Structures are given as structure tokens and as C-alpha cells.
Amino acid sequence: MATPSRKAGRRIRVLLPLPLEGAYDYRLPPDLVAGPGSFVEVPLGGRVSLGVVWDDLENPEPIAESRLREVISVKPAPAMRENLRRLVDWVAAYTLSPPGAVLRMAMSSPSALEEPTAISGWRRVEGAEARLTPDRAKALEALGTHILPGTEIARAAGVSMGVVRGMASVGLIEPALLPRAGAFPRPIPDFAPPTLREEQALAAAALREGVISHEFGVTLLEGVTGSGKTEVYLDAVAQCLREGRQALVLLPEIALSTQWLSRFERRFGAPPALWHSELTSRTRRVTWRAVAEGDAPVLVGARSALFLPFPDLGLIIVDEEHETAFKQEEGVIYHARDMAVVRARLESAACVLVSATPSLESVTNAQEGRYAHVTLPNRHHGAALPRIEALDLRQHPPERGRFLAPPLVDAVRETMARGEQAMLFLNRRGYAPLTLCRTCGHRMQCPNCTAWLVEHRAQRRLQCHHCGHTEPTPLACSECGTEHSLVPIGPGVERIQEEVAELFPEARRLVMASDTIPGPAAAAEAARRIEEREVDLIIGTQIVAKGWHFAHLTLVGVVDADLGLAGGDLRAGERTLQLLHQVAGRAGREGSTPGTVLLQTFSPEHPVMAALIADDMPGFLKAEAAQRAPGHWPPFGRLAALIVSSEDARAAERTSRDLGLSAPTGQGIQVLGPAPAPLALLRGRHRHRLLLKAERGIRVQPLVHDWLARTPIPREVRVQVDVDPVGFL
Ligand code: ADP
Ligand code: ZN
Numbered sequence: 012m013a014t015p016s017r018k019a020g021r022r023i024r025v026l027l028p029l030p031l032e033g034a035y036d037y038r039l040p041p042d043l044v045a046g047p048g049s050f051v052e053v054p055l056g057g058r059v060s061l062g063v064v065w066d067d068l069e070n071p072e073p074i075a076e077s078r079l080r081e082v083i084s085v086k087p088a089p090a091m092r093e094n095l096r097r098l099v100d101w102v103a104a105y106t107l108s109p110p111g112a113v114l115r116m117a118m119s120s121p122s123a124l125e126e127p128t129a130i131s132g133w134r135r136v137e138g139a140e141a142r143l144t145p146d147r148a149k150a151l152e153a154l155g156t157h158i159l160p161g162t163e164i165a166r167a168a169g170v171s172m173g174v175v176r177g178m179a180s181v182g183l184i185e186p187a188l189l190p191r192a193g194a195f196p197r198p199i200p201d202f203a204p205p206t207l208r209e210e211q212a213l214a215a216a217a218l219r220e221g222v223i224s225h226e227f228g229v230t231l232l233e234g235v236t237g238s239g240k241t242e243v244y245l246d247a248v249a250q251c252l253r254e255g256r257q258a259l260v261l262l263p264e265i266a267l268s269t270q271w272l273s274r275f276e277r278r279f280g281a282p283p284a285l286w287h288s289e290l291t292s293r294t295r296r297v298t299w300r301a302v303a304e305g306d307a308p309v310l311v312g313a314r315s316a317l318f319l320p321f322p323d324l325g326l327i328i329v330d331e332e333h334e335t336a337f338k339q340e341e342g343v344i345y346h347a348r349d350m351a352v353v354r355a356r357l358e359s360a361a362c363v364l365v366s367a368t369p370s371l372e373s374v375t376n377a378q379e380g381r382y383a384h385v386t387l388p389n390r391h392h393g394a395a396l397p398r399i400e401a402l403d404l405r406q407h408p409p410e411r412g413r414f415l416a417p418p419l420v421d422a423v424r425e426t427m428a429r430g431e432q433a434m435l436f437l438n439r440r441g442y443a444p445l446t447l448c449r450t451c452g453h454r455m456q457c458p459n460c461t462a463w464l465v466e467h468r469a470q471r472r473l474q475c476h477h478c479g480h481t482e483p484t485p486l487a488c489s490e491c492g493t494e495h496s497l498v499p500i501g502p503g504v505e506r507i508q509e510e511v512a513e514l515f516p517e518a519r520r521l522v523m524a525s526d527t528i529p530g531p532a533a534a535a536e537a538a539r540r541i542e543e544r545e546v547d548l549i550i551g552t553q554i555v556a557k558g559w560h561f562a563h564l565t566l567v568g569v570v571d572a573d574l575g576l577a578g579g580d581l582r583a584g585e586r587t588l589q590l591l592h593q594v595a596g597r598a599g600r601e602g603s604t605p606g607t608v609l610l611q612t613f614s615p616e617h618p619v620m621a622a623l624i625a626d627d628m629p630g631f632l633k634a635e636a637a638q639r640a641p642g643h644w645p646p647f648g649r650l651a652a653l654i655v656s657s658e659d660a661r662a663a664e665r666t667s668r669d670l671g672l673s674a675p676t677g678q679g680i681q682v683l684g685p686a687p688a689p690l691a692l693l694r695g696r697h698r699h700r701l702l703l704k705a706e707r708g709i710r711v712q713p714l715v716h717d718w719l720a721r722t723p724i725p726r727e728v729r730v731q732v733d734v735d736p737v738g739f740l
Pocket of ligand 1 (some may be wrong): 239560
């Protein structure tokens with residue numbers, strides 16, 4: 012048998028967007044040019060896969076030269092820049108995810124890499140160090156700061172194409188697309204800026220300074236609802252545009268942020284580029300490409316926008332930084348707010364975290380001097396903050412079969428009589444959260460989850476809000492067979508809307524929940540109807556809490572302020588406070604009429620209600636901190652959760668027990684569990700949880716890594732790692 016001859020070409024390492032342990036080695040044939048960050052097509056098993064040249068990653072199992080397979084092609088797309096590659100590595104290491112799984116998020120539009128008409132060129136890699144032969148020096152000089160096709164570099168410098176290829180292979184130059192007409196109009200920094208009032212101007216100046224410095228820094232912008240935070244950070248965006256760098260704004264509910272978008276357009280004379288899950292694949296492709304080529308000066312997006320290929324990011328804004336929507340709970344489990352800070356550091360960019368009710372994490376970072384802290388204590392237009400009152404349900408019980416207490420009903424009536432709008436808030440979709448048989452007491456439960464089925468009366472169906480299971484609402488109890496015996500227990504927004512329809516048949520009502528407002532068009536239409544006063548009464552879930560500015564809304568009634576306080580969640584109080592404060596902030600935003608907020612509650616003395624009524628967020632956070640600090644709970648300690656799941660109940664339990672036995676021990680380390688998860692069954696999988704708690708100075712990643720390495724995990728069991736968990740289900 013003939014020994015395979017050593018073929019020509021260079022060995023390169025390629026990271027594939029797959030959940031594999033490391034990167035793979037390939038041979039780059041001499042007729043292809045690729046450097047670190049180039050997108051390449053490579054064979055993988057019997058398939059062809061797209062990957063990125065990742066020359067700077069260790070390969071634990073280097074493959075023999077003779078078995079190397081060849082790179083098939085190099086994509087004519089801008090290379091993934093070093094900053095973004097480092098972000099991928101960083102997120103993978105921090106979240107204990109395979110780097111390829113993180114890379115996948117940075118390759119969210121593979122078709123954007125195909126640009127048949129585009130001609131690709133090369134640009135200099137700033138700060139790259141490699142041997143500079145006289146020819147290479149000449150070529151670099153000819154290239155300057157431009158992007159030029161390889162043939163042109165060779166001609167201008169009087170060197171051969173071999174020199175250009177050599178420079179690419181050592182990373183002195185990288186592929187880049189030749190500039191062409193921008194896909195997005197440039198927002199104009201001074202198109203229509205508002206006149207900022209003094210406290211806003213001071214805050215804006217501080218943010219601008221951070222942008223001008225081209226240095227990494229984080230600022231917490233804290234201001235009461237309606238104080239004009241948005242105008243302030245848009246001023247920083249304007250400065251970023253003047254600097255010629257790109258700006259990224261992360262919003263928690265981008266698909267519903269139509270008011271925000273039209274405001275941006277009025278301010279800058281052009282819309283921003285958008286990034287969220289509901290874009291068509293064509294829009295994704297165009298946007299991804301425009302971002303990569305620096306043609307999208309401002310991009311507004313959901314958390315996934317964090318992994319877009321900005322060539323020169325100068326500013327990242329995280330609006331509503333306390334929102335749990337920034338936490339991705341599936342696949343790579345990461346917190347976009349925290350990773351935004353990491354990306355800003357890698358890009359030498361400014362990062363601004365914005366909230367009326369900042370997380371204890373961010374407040375602590377500000378107090379300890381890691382973040383700058385800028386505050387806006389007053390509402391714009393001299394509007395007063397809404398008056399918040401508890402409505403004690405023990406003293407004012409609703410009528411039988413109803414959910415609105417008489418004082419709230421009166422307040423709604425009076426508000427509408429004055430020609431103003433009212434809003435009823437209940438963070439629960441559907442008609443009733445529980446359906447029960449009056450005869451045998453049976454409760455309708457999801458077959459796949461530890462959860463009750465929620466009645467959606469309009470569709471005549473029962474629905475699981477965890478797995479999406481639905482079934483027609485049965486006529487008879489599935490347990491005892493009695494007909495007409497099933498009764499709805501408790502309210503959802505549909506049931507509240509039914510109640511107000513009986514109370515105020517004349518009122519024009521609008522239900523705002525994710526199933527009635529499924530996307531941007533519906534959100535825009537809802538906002539228009541409210542602004543043009545075609546609606547008297549809004550009934551909504553948490554989607555009404557965020558960002559909206561309705562000038563004529565003066566009353567907010569919270570149907571069940573205690574919802575969300577139940578359960579053992581570390582942050583249940585903090586989160587409930589943030590949500591209710593935000594909902595309350597929708598009331599009375601224009602100067603003329605002050606807003607009123609009524610909280611229906613069974614425990615008006617609860618610290619959350621007390622803080623809302625006294626408008627004392629700092630006091631609440633201080634008490635919260637005092638409670639968490641001694642036990643080293645976040646942010647005064649670190650957490651990592653392991654979620655063990657399997658379709659096989661016994662396998663899940665056995666593995667969780669094994670993990671409990673092999674749990675790390677030591678000074679400042681504690682492992683809680685294993686225990687069945689609150690959602691003990693989810694989508695047909697049995698679940699157990701373990702929680703590792705460590706003092707702040709201890710890194711949890713190596714502990715978890717070693718823990719998993721020494722515990723055998725059978726194939727039918729999945730162990731998910733959640734570093735810094737925010738949900739405890
Ligand atoms: P926040 O984001 O803090 O809740 P907004 O930025 O939405 O507050 O501001 C509340 C309202 O006040 C908006 O209608 C906004 O356009 C208006 N506003 C804020 N600052 C100014 C300003 N300097 N000039 C004119 N209008 C302003
Ligand atoms: Zn279910």
C-alpha cells in the first residue's frame with residue numbers, strides 16, 4: 012500500500028457552528044486564501060459544513076497530517092473579526108457551552124455569506140504581528156486603510172499574488188467586501204434633537220463623554236418612568252454617529268416597540284436597522300451583511316443582536332436592563348445584559364444600562380464603583396409621578412364571581428367619565444388559569460408538564476403555557492364523566508375583559524396580550540387606536556408594561572399585585588416590584604392630569620407594596636441587599652444551576668443523585684439539592700435541579716466543569732448548566 016504523499020497546503024483550524032467539543036483541523040489548498048476569521052466550507056462526515064477559521068483555538072485532538080481533509084471554498088464575506096471571535100470564546104467559557112454552539116449565534120444568517128455579485132477584497136488587520144518582508148511592507152503600504160482586491164494590491168505594490176496570499180495566511184490582511192452603496196439610510200445626528208432640560212443635559216453630557224473617549228466604560232442610567240431616559244441615551248447614539256462608529260440598542264420586546272421606532276425616526280430622520288426573530292430571512296440576510304460592512308450605523312434588536320458582526324461598535328445601550336427577557340433560557344444559556352458589557356469591553360465601547368428600576372446587580376456594581384451612575388429624578392413636562400395606593404382585598408372584596416373590587420370599579424368609571432383612559436393589568440393570558448371539576452375535584456392538567464391547563468375561552472380550548480399542548484375544552488370531566496361540571500377558577504385577562512364588558516358595556520375595550528397582539532403590525536395598530544382615543548379601557552398582560560407612552564392614560568388598576576410573589580424564587584420580590592413599577596409608570600405621563608395606580612392585594616404591608624406606595628425603590632433594594640449578602644446570594648455570591656432531565660424518570664433521578672454525591676465541596680462552596688424542579692415535568696421530561704452557590708471570589712466554571720467531568724451522565728439524560736440563573740423553575 013502506497014503511503015499517502017504529503018499534499019501541499021497549510022493546516023488550519025476551523026470552528027464549526029455545532030455543539031462539538033473543539034475546533035477541527037483542515038488543510039487549506041494553496042489556491043485558496045483564508046486567514047483567521049474567514050468563513051469556509053469544509054467536509055464534515057458526508058456533509059458540507061460552514062465554519063470559521065479559528066487559528067487561535069487550542070485543538071485537544073490534533074489529527075494526523077495524512078488524514079487532514081481539504082477546505083472546499085472560502086466565502087466572499089467579511090471575515091469574522093477578532094473581537095467577535097473573542098466574544099464567542101468568552102461566552103462559551105463563561106456559560107460552559109461548546110464554542111461552536113455560541114458561534115452558531117454569530118452565524119445567524121448563513122445565506123448572508125453568499126453574495127454572488129459582490130467582489131471581495133482585503134483589508135489590513137490592525138495590530139497584527141508577523142514577519143514583515145520588504146515585499147509585505149510594500150503591499151501593506153499600498154493597501155493603507157483601504158479595502159482592495161488582491162490583484163490590485165499586488166499591482167500597486169509591484170509584488171506577486173503569492174505575497175498577498177502569504178500575508179493572508181499569517182493574518183496580516185483579512186478578507187473584506189469592497190464598499191458599496193449602503194443598505195440603510197444614515198440616521199442624521201442633528202436631525203431633530205429635543206432641547207434637553209438641565210438634568211437631562213448633564214446626564215447626556217456624561218454619556219457623550221464616554222462615547223467620545225473610545226474607551227470601555229459602563230454607565231447605569233437610572234431615571235423614573237417618563238423622565239426622558241430615552242431622549243438622553245439617543246443623544247449618546249447621536250454622538251456615536253458623529254464618531255463614525257456603530258451603535259447597538261437592545262430592547263426587551265423589540266417586536267412591540269413601534270412607538271420607540273417612530274420616535275427614533277423623528278429624532279434622526281431615518282429608521283434604524285432592526286434585528287429580532289420575526290424578520291424574514293431576506294431581511295436578516297441584508298441586515299447581517301449591512302452590519303458586517305458597516306452600512307448599518309444604528310441597529311436596534313433583541314438579545315441575539317449582540318452577536319452581529321459589527322466592525323466598529325462604539326456604543327451599546329441596554330434599555331430596561333432589569334428585564335428577564337434578556338436572559339436566554341435555552342441552548343446557550345446567557346444573559347444579554349452581562350454579555351453586552353463583555354462585548355463593550357472587547358470593542359472598547361461605551362455601554363449604558365437603562366432602567367427606572369435597575370437590578371440589584373447593576374445598582375451594586377454602581378455602588379462599588381465599577382459602573383458610573385447617572386440619575387434623572389424628575390418626570391418630563393413637570394408631570395408628577397403617579398399616586399400609588401394599595402386596595403386591600405380583605406376590606407374591599409369583589410362581588411361573588413368577580414375580580415375587581417368596588418373602589419377600582421368606581422375609579423375606572425370616574426376616569427372614563429372625565430374622558431380619560433384606564434388600564435387594567437393582569438399578568439396572565441387566557442380566561443382562567445385553572446379548570447376544576449365541581450363534582451370530583453379533578454383539575455385539568457397538562458399531560459407533558461407539571462402545570463394546569465389554561466382556558467382560552469374565545470378558542471374554546473385549554474392550553475399549556477409551557478409546552479403549547481392544547482385540547483378542546485371538554486364538555487364532561489375527563490375523570491368522573493359528569494357533564495357541565497367543569498368550572499373556571501381565577502381570572503386571566505379574557506375573564507377581566509368579560510367582567511368589564513358587563514360593568515361598562517359602552518366602554519371601548521382593547522385586550523393586549525401576546526396572543527391578541529402577536530407582532531409589530533398589531534402593536535402599531537393598538538398604539539394608534541389608543542393614541543387617537545378610539546379606546547377607553549385597556550386590559551393587558553406584561554406586554555403593556557414596557558415603554559408605551561399614552562398621553563391620556565391616567566388610571567392603572569393592578570388586578571392581582573400579589574401574583575408573582577409566590578414561589579421560592581430568589582428575585583420574586585425584586586421582579587414583582589420592577590414589573591408593577593413599570594406598569595404604574597404608564598399612568599399620568601403628560602403634565603396636565605396626574606396618574607393614579609390602584610394595587611389590588613391581600614398583603615398591603617408586604618415590602619414590595621410598601622416600597623411601591625412610598626416610592627422607595629432604593630430602600631427596597633437596600634433591604635434586599637441586607638437579606639442576600641450574609642448568605643452570599645447574588646450579587647454577593649455566585650450561582651450555577653444544573654438542570655437534570657430525561658424522559659426516563661428513574662434515569663433523571665439517579666443522575667441527579669450521582670451529581671449530588673460528586674458535588675464539589677470546600678470553603679465558601681455549597682451545593683443545594685438535588686431536588687425535583689418546581690416544573691418537575693416539562694415537555695415530557697422529568698427534571699431535577701442542583702444549585703451550586705459560591706462566594707464571590709470563587710469562579711464557578713472550573714468547579715462545574717470538573718464536577719460534570721467526574722460524574723457519568725448516561726446518554727438518555729441531559730444536564731443543562733445555567734450560570735447566574737434568574738429563573739428557578
Ligand atoms: P422614559 O424613557 O424615562 O420613561 P421618555 O424618554 O419616554 O421617558 O420621555 C417621556 C416623554 O417625555 C416622551 O414623550 C418624550 O418624548 C418626552 N420628553 C422627554 N424629554 C424631552 C425633552 N427634552 N423635550 C421634549 N420632550 C421630551
Ligand atoms: Zn405542557
